[in-house]
Amino acid sequence: MAYQWDFTPVFANSExxxxxxxxxxxxxxxxxxxxLVLGLGFALMRLSRHRLASWxxxxxxxxxxxxxxxxxxxxxxxxxxxxAGIEMTPLLAAIxxxxxxxxxxFAEVFRAGIVSVERGQWDGARAIGMxxxxxxxxxxxxxxxxxxxxxxxxxxxxxxxxTTLVATIAYADLLFAANEIAQKTxxxxxxFTVAALIxxxxxxxxxxxxxxxxxxxxxxxxxxxx
Numbered sequence: 001m002a003y004q005w006d007f008t009p010v011f012a013n014s015e016x017x018x019x020x021x022x023x024x025x026x027x028x029x030x031x032x033x034x035x036l037v038l039g040l041g042f043a044l045m046r047l048s049r050h051r052l053a054s055w056x057x058x059x060x061x062x063x064x065x066x067x068x069x070x071x072x073x074x075x076x077x078x079x080x081x082x083x084a085g086i087e088m089t090p091l092l093a094a095i096x097x098x099x100x101x102x103x104x105x106f107a108e109v110f111r112a113g114i115v116s117v118e119r120g121q122w123d124g125a126r127a128i129g130m131x132x133x134x135x136x137x138x139x140x141x142x143x144x145x146x147x148x149x150x151x152x153x154x155x156x157x158x159x160x161x162x163t164t165l166v167a168t169i170a171y172a173d174l175l176f177a178a179n180e181i182a183q184k185t186x187x188x189x190x191x192f193t194v195a196a197l198i199x200x201x202x203x204x205x206x207x208x209x210x211x212x213x214x215x216x217x218x219x220x221x222x223x224x225x226x
Contacts, residue, residue: 009185010194020177021198027091027173028160031098036152038099039106046111057107064104070165073097077169090171094163102159109151113144153210157203174198 010017045057064072077093080086088096117140125135167176178195182188 003189005190006187007190007194009187010181010190013181013185016177016181017174017194017198020172020174021202023091023171023177024160024163024173024175025202027094027098027163027166027171028156030095031102031159031163032152032156034095034099035102035106035155038103040110042103042107043110043114046107047114060100061104061107064101065108069097069101069162070168072101073165073169090166090169093169094166094171098159098163101162102155105155106152109148109155110144113148114140116147117143150210150214153206153213157206157210160203160206161199 042057042061045053046061048054073093076097077088077090080093081088114136121139121143122132122135125139126132130138163173164175166173167179170176174195178191182191185191
């Protein structure tokens with residue numbers, strides 16, 4: 001007998017799905033914002049000539065780029081409270097984990113973007129009396145960030161997909177909400193189909209925005225850093 005699709009129970013729980021999507025976007029947005037700030041800091045440390053700055057940053061970057069995100073999430077949620085006595089809620093653990101993981105990615109993007117700016121830009125800034133910090137803030141970073149925008153958008157897409165892992169620590173994201181609805185309504189096919197469509201629509205919108213930005217940068221003659 002053919003399966004009888006019925007989306008009515010899923011639509012009846014649309015508020016739960018909407019809240020789950022909001023929670024997903026909350027983790028994604030907070031992690032991206034924190035990751036950008038931390039990533040810039042790590043990049044500057046990596047570019048430093050002082051080993052006491054470059055080595056720790058390099059270690060953190062390599063650890064978070066080479067270990068599975070789920071292991072990182074479990075470590076912050078389960079292990080850190082035992083080691084440091086810090087209480088970690090699912091939301092806090094998710095933001096901390098994905099912020100540092102994003103920072104490890106952004107650090108390499110920032111570093112590549114800064115290095116890609118011609119050396120003459122630095123020399124010109126010093127010639128008019130700017131310090132290295134002023135040159136970085138006023139001349140180098142604005143050019144580098146423009147080139148890095150597509151890479152940032154790609155990371156946003158990857159991060160949103162990675163946040164589905166937070167359901168494993170009982171954070172009420174979109175996947176967690178979908179699982180609850182599926183168990184309550186006994187309609188897993190319909191529920192996860194709707195959840196997949198929501199992810200598809202949101203991520204496709206971000207992808208289209210990223211492509212539009214890349215086209216504009218290509219027209220303006222700027223190269224991109226990946």
